[in-house]
Structures are given as C-alpha cells and as structure tokens.
Amino acid sequence: MNDPIFHMVADAPIPVAPFSHAVETNGWVFVTGQLPIDPDDDSAPLPEGIEAQTLKVFANLQRVLSSLDLGLEHVLSARVFLTDFYTDYEAMNAVYASYFPHDRRPARTCVGVTGLAREALVEIDFIARRPTSRPFNP
Incomplete structure (x- = not known):
C-alpha cells in the first residue's frame, strides 16, 4: 500500500x-466537499440561488x-448536502445531471443538513478513481 498523498490545489x-x-491513495482520490466560493476572490459573496x-x-x-x-469521467461516487432539501432538490438535480452522461x-x-460553511446552500464531494495506466506524477 502506498502512502497517501495530501493535495493542496493552488487555484482552488x-x-x-x-x-x-x-x-x-492507491489510485483512489477523495475530493473534499466544495462550496460555491469564488476561488479568485475569497471575500466575494456566494452566488444567489441553488x-x-x-x-x-x-x-x-x-x-x-x-x-x-x-476529470468527471473518473468520479465514481458523490455526496450532496443541501440546506433546503425540499426547495432546492429538483433544481440542484437539473444542474447536477448536466455534468454526467x-x-x-x-x-x-x-441529504438535507441544518447548515453549511459560509451559509452555502449546497456542498458536494467526490470519490474518484485514477486509471491504473495513468499514475499521478506531480
């Protein structure tokens, strides 16, 4: 088993x-949940609407x-967290579905949650798998 690699992404x-x-670790990539934060301006307000x-x-x-x-083609699992599940589920799904064949x-x-950081409406994380023929070489 290989030691895990902890990735910090400069432009995220x-x-x-x-x-x-x-x-x-071992070709599995666990991507931390992302919020709707502007990576180029951390102090910018979050976008309005789900x-x-x-x-x-x-x-x-x-x-x-x-x-x-x-890329998204390597994503095997996703978790979605919504602060207003019943109101936002359908609209979030429409956007989500547009990213995957x-x-x-x-x-x-x-799942519905009581709150997210920065008062976001949505957070999504991924589990991806690196193709065995393409090891990561930073």
Missing part, C-alpha cells in the same frame, strides 16, 4: 477549515480534479 478555493483539497451555487461548486470540483489530471452517473447520496 481557500479551505474554510483545516483540510486538504483531496487525498489520494442553480448558480451548484454551477460554482462543480467548477471548483473540476479545478481540483483537473489539477490531479482527472445519462449512462455514466456516479453513485450518489443526497
């Missing part, structure tokens, strides 16, 4: 707590994956 949002953007926030979360997730030479959607859990 500044962490709101003490964590790595992703941790990788659709805009979900789009920003996906942009941030893709930044982390891309920095590790991975109908025949290749990751396993997923979606």
Whole structure:
C-alpha cells in the first residue's frame, strides 16, 4: 500500500477549515466537499440561488480534479448536502445531471443538513478513481 498523498490545489478555493483539497491513495482520490466560493476572490459573496451555487461548486470540483489530471469521467461516487432539501432538490438535480452522461452517473447520496460553511446552500464531494495506466506524477 502506498502512502497517501495530501493535495493542496493552488487555484482552488481557500479551505474554510483545516483540510486538504483531496487525498489520494492507491489510485483512489477523495475530493473534499466544495462550496460555491469564488476561488479568485475569497471575500466575494456566494452566488444567489441553488442553480448558480451548484454551477460554482462543480467548477471548483473540476479545478481540483483537473489539477490531479482527472476529470468527471473518473468520479465514481458523490455526496450532496443541501440546506433546503425540499426547495432546492429538483433544481440542484437539473444542474447536477448536466455534468454526467445519462449512462455514466456516479453513485450518489443526497441529504438535507441544518447548515453549511459560509451559509452555502449546497456542498458536494467526490470519490474518484485514477486509471491504473495513468499514475499521478506531480
């Protein structure tokens, strides 16, 4: 078993707590939940509405994956956290579904929570798997 690699991504949002953007071990990549924070301006207000926030979360997730030479096609599982589950579930799903082909959607859990950092409406994390033929070489 290889030692884990703790990835901090220079152009991803500044962490709101003490964590790595992703941790990788034996080809498995655990991407920390991303919020709808502007990675270029940490003090910028969050986008308004669930659709805009979900789009920003996906942009941030893709930044982390891309920095590790991975893409959405490598995502095997996702967890979605919503602060207003019943109001935002359908609209979040519409945005979420646009990122994955109908025949290749990751396993997923979606739950309602009482609150998220920065008063975000949504947070999403991923588990991805690196193809065995493409080891990461920083």
